Amino acid sequence: MQRRTNVLIAAGAALGLTMTLASCGATGSGGVTLKLVAADYGASADDSSEKYWAEVVEKFEAKNPDINVEVTVLSWSDVDAEVAKMVKAGEAPDMAQIGAYSDYAAQDKLYPADELLSIPTQGDFLSSLTSAGEVNRIQYGMPFASSTRLMFYNKDLFKAAGISKPPASWDELAADAALLKEDGVKYPFALPLGKEEAQAETMLWLLAGGDGYTDQVGSYTLDSETNIKTFNWLKDNLVDKGLVGPVAPAELNRQAAFDAFSKGEVGMLNGHPTLIAQAKKKGIDFGMVPLPGRGGAAKSTMGVADWMMAFKQNGHRDQIGAFLDFVYSKENVLAFSDRYNILPVTNSALDAMTADGKYKQLEPFMEALPSSQLPPVGNTSWAQVSADIKKQIGKAVAPGGNPAAVLTDIQNKARAAEDAE
Template identity: 85%
Template sequence: MTLAGCGGGTGSGEVTLKLVAADYGDSAENSSEKYWADLVEKFEAKNPDIKVEVTVLSWSDVDAEVAKMVKAGEAPDMAQIGAYSDYAAKDQLYAADDLLSIPVQGDFLSSLTSAGEVNRIQYGMPFASSTRLMFYNKKLFADAGIAKPPTTWDELAADAELLKDNGVKYPFALPLGKEEAQAETMMWLLAGGDGYTDQVGSYTLDSDMNVRTFDWLKKDLVDKDLVGPVAPGELNRQEAFNAFSNGEVGMLNGHPTLIAQAKKKGVEFAMAPLPGRSGKAKATMGVADWMMAFKQNGNRDEIGDFLDFVYSKENVLDFSERYNILPVTNSAADAMAEDAKYKQLKLFLDALPTSQLPPVGNTSWAHVSADIKAQIGKAVAPGGSPGAVLADIQNKARAAEAAE
């Protein structure tokens, strides 16, 4: 889906910027195409010598497509995707210092700024952020005789059994398909007491705790048919969200965009922290998606002008409101916190400053993330071995780390 910039004909000195962006919509009606079309029209009205062409792709394809473009020597001027650090390590990106005005760069939430750095230089500009909570269907819970959300894994499994016995199609939806398996995986690893890396940032994917976590998922949820009719490795996040919005899911992990989707379908739902092994999870997962600017075509000044406009408080709030995504700037976050219409986002917003992000600053992360997406579903498949799958991912991660 490509959006040509609105505006007049070609004049001397005119520059056309190309941006590849991910789609945050769940249907053609609310595709990110519309957000970018509105924003570009406003920008070009103020900057007639700069045209912007935006190509919007699904999350399943956008990272791989940008990687192909860069490999072919056809990098876009900007990409809004899931990982930046491998491009930064190859000196293919402008630093944020080279692009943004000081007030705009200083407005990013500090935790997101540091996550966008490689060797203490910011290359990744956060574009959207979220934390994760467990959503549950209040009607399905009530019908199954469940009075409150689970707070431990044992309670979660018991509630899933009750939902299954009551005919719920997906007692607990577990999307480990390629769309966002790395996020679902990290949520469970944190809930199990560990995560992707140790305190110095080295990968620990096959730690004893992580293997125990996936052993539990396989034996206590998947093998007991508590995750629905689609194998976790084949279930993508958006498909799980669609099933929740259709009233077919008892519980699943979700981010703020699910609020509007479920409301639109009239689903009565509530949110709670994902249970830990024996109580509250050690940390909530945070996610940031990234904007980056490639050096290949030059156009540094024009890119900077456009990105300063993208990150204005009004535009950040507009995007956050359209897609129920948390803002990445202090000015927009403060405005959201003070406005009652965003009250359902408060739980997510409160968790953001202390949430744990994936190791996006590791230049190997894009490769490791892609490997997790490709393989992790096998860990819970019939006959699968969580320990063997995690060890394989860890060995490849270690090799990628050594090659940095």
């Protein structure tokens, strides 16, 4: 049978950025059809993850004619919530590639990785990511992409404003932002606390301030005195002084901030490796350094992993395993990392990238990885807590906002979710 790939744009009223890659081949041929919901890593339709998955699916189906794969690609603003709706409605996809897995693992909805993957595939994951994918020492979350965060700054805008080097402390950062504003820069420091990735921007600042989301035993500490001081500083020294640009942090999403940086409108912002290619494409001359801490260098930065998981509902364990073994081949992991400038999640791909001078631009991120801290993804309450941070944290720095009250409210809900685990 002749096989073909169709790409459809779904027109659901609730989702503005929904792309569906239809299965290659007829679903009525007696084979199994797998459904995957995946996040979009592209900055535009031109480099949407839809294209990556189309290539992977076409190659996989050519080798596995009895397995069809349908991939729905959603923006990061929507993908976690959409998967949650599907699961709640009893319509879980076979696989989801999203931001959190542990709540589904706690509900016994996921296959353990060792019931899906071959031993070589599972053993190829970076050990730190394998452990982060575990609940009660069983791996359910399979890392799909990893990165760290650095502060990007526009060298041309710095030079025009008379700034000779990137800031090494918060005081210097605020002073530099003020100079950039005086020179007419639209976003002296872009602070994206919109729903797309507010939980990541928040964690970066909490770590730089000397604390984080949890204590040493993994219990939430969002409203610690140190964290409240961090958000008071952000509000008083950046937001209230008009140093974050014309869009309120609660309304500014990460990709919009990246787009503005690539247009030369942003002096500083926190970014991950995908911004490198986007900014270079637009001819931006930029530098990258760790986000400074309150009084100097921060003790650590944030590490991030996005997760692949497989739901048990449809019972396609063998077919899912075959597809994921293919997805995690060195060739495919390298292709994804290369396309989006994202750090690989497997040893084989990392070794290949480290040995290839083509990826020298990623070295600062690789260097930051060993000391980086991941969000508490192993907490089964994390998906709920993360969603609450996305909804509320922007209010902490809004006009008339009260950082202590907002952080305490998030903490109370986090504690309740934690107690319910």
